[in-house]
Every structure is written in C-alpha cells, then in structure tokens.
Amino acid sequence: MARTVGTRSLRKAQPAPVMHVQATVDRNGEAGAGDAGGGTAVSDIRAQARNPGVPLDLGWVNDVRVNASAVERRAATMVARRTVKKEWQAAWLLRAITLLDLTTLAGDDTSGNVRRLCAKARQPVRADMLAALGAGQLGIHVAAVCVYHNLVRVAVEALAGSGIPVAAVSAGFPAGQIGHGQKLAEIGASLQAGAREIDVVISRAHVLTGDWQALYDEVRDFRAACGEAHLKTILATGELGTLRNVGMASLVCMMAGADFVKTSTGKESVNATLPVGLVMARAIRDYYERTGRRVGFKPAGGIRSARQALDWLALMKEELGDPWLHPELFRIGASGLLSDIERQLAHTISGRYAAAHHLPMV
Numbered sequence: 001m002a003r004t005v006g007t008r009s010l011r012k013a014q015p016a017p018v019m020h021v022q023a024t025v026d027r028n029g030e031a032g033a034g035d036a037g038g039g040t041a042v043s044d045i046r047a048q049a050r051n052p053g054v055p056l057d058l059g060w061v062n063d064v065r066v067n068a069s070a071v072e073r074r075a076a077t078m079v080a081r082r083t084v085k086k087e088w089q090a091a092w093l094l095r096a097i098t099l100l101d102l103t104t105l106a107g108d109d110t111s112g113n114v115r116r117l118c119a120k121a122r123q124p125v126r127a128d129m130l131a132a133l134g135a136g137q138l139g140i141h142v143a144a145v146c147v148y149h150n151l152v153r154v155a156v157e158a159l160a161g162s163g164i165p166v167a168a169v170s171a172g173f174p175a176g177q178i179g180h181g182q183k184l185a186e187i188g189a190s191l192q193a194g195a196r197e198i199d200v201v202i203s204r205a206h207v208l209t210g211d212w213q214a215l216y217d218e219v220r221d222f223r224a225a226c227g228e229a230h231l232k233t234i235l236a237t238g239e240l241g242t243l244r245n246v247g248m249a250s251l252v253c254m255m256a257g258a259d260f261v262k263t264s265t266g267k268e269s270v271n272a273t274l275p276v277g278l279v280m281a282r283a284i285r286d287y288y289e290r291t292g293r294r295v296g297f298k299p300a301g302g303i304r305s306a307r308q309a310l311d312w313l314a315l316m317k318e319e320l321g322d323p324w325l326h327p328e329l330f331r332i333g334a335s336g337l338l339s340d341i342e343r344q345l346a347h348t349i350s351g352r353y354a355a356a357h358h359l360p361m362v
Contacts (some may be wrong), residue, residue, distance in 0.1 A: 008271065016190075025237045025246055034279075037097040041108050045322065046281075049223050049293070049294075050259060050357060051254065051257055051258065051294075051295050052293070053200070053220065053223065053255055053256050053257030055255070056212065056216040056256070057255065058212060059214075060251065060290075061212055061248050061252060062248075064244060064247045064283075065244070066243040066247050066279055068275075069280050070274045071243060071279060072275050074277045075274035075277075075315075078274065078314055079274065079311050086203075087348065089306075089310070089344070090133060090344070090348040092124055092240045093306055093309065093310070093341050093344055093345060094125075094133070094135055094140060095313065095325065096306075096309040096310070096313060096332065096337075096341060097124050097125065097140055097141075097338065097341060098141070098142065098327060099144055099326075099327050099330055099332050100124070100142040100144075100331070100332055100334060101119065101142070101143055101144045101167055101305065101331045101332065101333045101334070102121045102124075102144070102145050102146070102334070102335070102338065103145075103146040103300070103333050104117050104335055105146070105148060105169060105173075105266065105267075105335075109151060111151065114147055114154050114158065115154065117147075117155075118145055118155055118158035118159050120338070120360060121141060121142045121145050121162070122159070122160065122162050122164065123234075124140065124141060124142055124143055124342075125140065125342060125345060126359070129342075129345055132349045133345065135162065136191055141162065141163075141164055142338075143331055144164060144165045144166040144331070145159060145166055145167065146166075146168070146169065147166065147168065147169075147199075148173075149169070149170060149189060149190045149195075152166055152194055153193045153194060156194035165197050166195050166196060166197070167195060167196070167197035167198070167232070168190035168193070168195035168198055168199070169201070169204075169265075170183065170187045170198050170199065170200050171187065171201050172186070172201065173201050173234075173265060174266075174268075175201070176204065176236075178204050180243065183200070184225045187222065187225040187226060188225060189318075191226070191229055196229050197229055197232065198222075198226050198230070198231055200222045200231065200232070200233055200234065201234040202218065202219065202233055202234065202235060202236070202249070202253065203215070203218060204240060207235075207241075207245050207249045208240070208241060209348070212248070212252050215249065215252050215253070215256075216252050216255060218256075219252070219253050220256045222256075223256060223257035223258070230260065231258050231259050232259065232260035232261070232298055232331075233253040233260070233261055234262045234263075234264065234300075235249050235253070235261060235262065235263060235264075235280075236265055236268055237263050237264060237265055237268075237271075237272075237273075237276045238264060238268035238269055239268055240269035243275065243276065243279050246276055246279050246280060247279045247280070250279070250280050250283035250284070251283050251287060252342070254283070254284070254295050255287075257297065258295065259296060260295065260331070261283070261284065261295060261296075261297060261298070262298040263276055263277065263280065263299045264299075264301035264302075265301065266300055266301035266302070266333065269312065271300065271301025272299035272300055272301050272312075274311060274312075274315060277297070277299050277315055278315065278319065280297060281297060281316070281319040281320055284320060285319065285320055294323060294324075294329055295328070295329075296330060297316070297320075297328070298331040298333055298340075299312055299333065300334070303333075303334045303337055304337055304340060305337070305340050306337075306340045306341045306343075306344040308337075309337060309349075316330050339359065343359070
C-alpha cells in the first residue's frame with residue numbers, strides 16, 4: 001500500500017479521438033486498451049473471473065500504513081494535471097458512460113421513474129449525437145442499473161433483452177443496522193427477483209472496533225449468499241474514521257471474496273473522494289500482486305460532473321492500468337452524472353451547451 005508508482009500525464013495515455021474509435025476495436029470485437037466508447041456493447045460482467053477470496057491474514061491487514069498527507073497531495077496533483085480536451089475528452093466521456101451504474105435510490109422512487117431510468121440506460125445518449133461523434137455503431141449503454149430491492153423486478157422487466165444487469169442494494173442499506181439473518185434473506189430475495197449484482201453495505205462497527213474476523217465472516221456469508229451474482233461491498237468510507245481503516249477494510253473484504261469494493265452508499269455526509277479512492281486502489285493493487293486476482297472498484301456518491309468522472313478515470317489509469325478501464329473492473333455509481341456528460345458531448349458537437357429540454361431526462 002505504501003509503494004508509489006511513477007506518475008504520468010493523462011495526455012500520454014489517452015484513447016483515440018471519437019471519430020476514430022471504431023478503428024481501435026481489436027480483432028476479437030472487444031475494445032482495445034485505448035478506445036473511448038467501450039467498443040461494441042458493454043462486456044458481460046461474467047467475463048471477469050470471480051474473486052474466490054483467501055484466508056484472513058491479520059498480519060497483512062495490520063501491516064497496512066497510510067500517509068494521509070502524501071495521499072492528499074497525490075490526489076490533488078492528479079486533478080491539477082488533467083489536460084484532456086476536445087475530441088479526446090469526448091472519447092473519455094463515452095467510455096465513462098459504459099462504466100456507469102445508473103442509480104436511483106430515493107424514497108419517492110416509483111415503478112414509473114425506474115422504467116424511465118431503464119430506458120435511459122438502454123440509450124444513454126441521443127442517437128443523433130452519437131452519429132455526430134462518429135460513435136453511432138458502438139452500441140453504447142450503461143454498465144448496470146442500481147435500485148432498491150422492491151424495484152428489482154420492475155427494472156429486470158424494463159431491461160429485458162438489453163444485456164444490462166440489475167444491481168440491488170441489500171443487507172440493510174444504507175445503515176446496515178439489521179440482523180445478519182435478515183441481511184442474508186434480503187440478498188436472497190433480490191436474487192430471486194432477478195438481480196445479477198448485489199451491492200451490500202458492511203457493518204461499520206466491525207471496522208471501528210477492529211474486529212476484522214467479524215467483518216471477514218460477514219462478507220464471506222454475503223459471498224456465499226450471492227451465488228453466481230457479483231458481490232460489491234460498500235465500505236461507507238465517510239464513516240470509517242481514518243484512511244488506514246479504509247485500507248484495512250478494503251483488504252479484509254477482498255480476502256473474504258468481494259468482487260468489487262465500493263466507497264459509499266451515497267447517503268453519508270462524505271462520500272466518494274479521490275484520497276479515499278487512491279487508498280482503495282492501492283489496496284486492490286496489493287491484493288492483485290499477492291494473489292493474482294483482480295478485484296473491481298466502484299466510487300459512488302457525489303460524482304455529478306463530467307470533470308469528476310475524468311478524474312476517476314485518470315486515477316484508475318495511473319494506479320491500476322487498462323484492465324480497470326472496463327466495466328468488469330470499474331463502475332461509477334451515479335444518478336445525475338449522465339446529464340452533465342451529455343451536456344459536455346453536446347458542446348463538443350456544436351460548441352454550445354444544450355438546453356435541458358433538448359436532452360432526455362435521466
């Protein structure tokens with residue numbers, strides 16, 4: 001976790017301009033490391049090997065050290081060095097769309113607004129805009145739609161035939177303050193309703209009291225309950241106290257078999273931040289170097305602007321490399337982000353920002 005890789009400007013590792021995206025798709029029909037829009041349709045999450053986990057290694061966990069000042073400096077310079085502009089920016093933003101877990105987790109959610117969200121997931125950018133960008137044939141759609149358990153079946157029906165999975169938030173989301181048996185039952189009910197991905201919230205008390213065995217056992221049970229569905233563990237990092245706790249909790253969840261580690265529920269006072277993301281990315285890299293298993297990362301909560309999306313893509317590119325620029329290993333959990341990305345794409349095409357009524361509502 002303490003090792004630092006050499007830094008590079010985003011300009012040196014950009015994908016091809018939008019109008020040349022299709023030329024970068026490799027012979028197997030999958031997106032090359034440098035393309036922008038994700039190639040053809042978003043890859044099936046099942047293409048990424050599951051993380052089976054490893055036995056809990058408390059020595060490894062307790063060895064975690066985080067220099068908070070260095071982490072904050074690194075995150076700040078990453079934002080300052082971002083120079084991607086014009087067609088290169090559009091290419092990166094098309095890639096960001098394919099990484100979105102398009103989310104609605106509001107108290108006033110209805111079946112109607114979930115169906116509208118699913119329609120947007122199928123066609124996240126207007127067809128005429130994609131054609132103007134030279135990306136009309138790429139089949140771009142979001143990575144998943146994330147909803148509460150009671151609306152999973154509605155989302156599954158609305159997305160039928162699209163290949164877009166439904167992710168359900170479970171295990172007493174967002175506070176996690178229900179019994180363990182209830183958490184497992186909720187996961188099972190979401191799977192029965194058709195969810196293919198499960199976003200579970202951990203018990204923060206296990207982290208705050210240093211009870212790593214309890215956290216490991218909890219996540220192992222979640223992993224078993226998920227079966228073939230992919231498990232994303234939400235750390236609620238804004239409530240874990242320190243960056244070291246974030247790093248330690250990330251490792252324990254991965255040891256227990258989490259397929260993704262996720263920053264936040266979106267309901268905490270502090271959600272996804274780049275310093276937290278950097279610590280979690282280093283933990284993912286450490287786990288990969290020791291076990292050979294790639295684990296995904298999902299920042300969520302407070303990511304609303306296209307510029308923020310580019311910052312997160314830069315972090316993934318520089319810290320973890322090209323494999324983490326695909327939906328099998330990287331997601332952005334957001335509800336309002338897509339609207340701003342569309343505005344930026346409209347500006348690339350016309351030189352002007354589109355009025356809100358010219359863009360379909362998310």
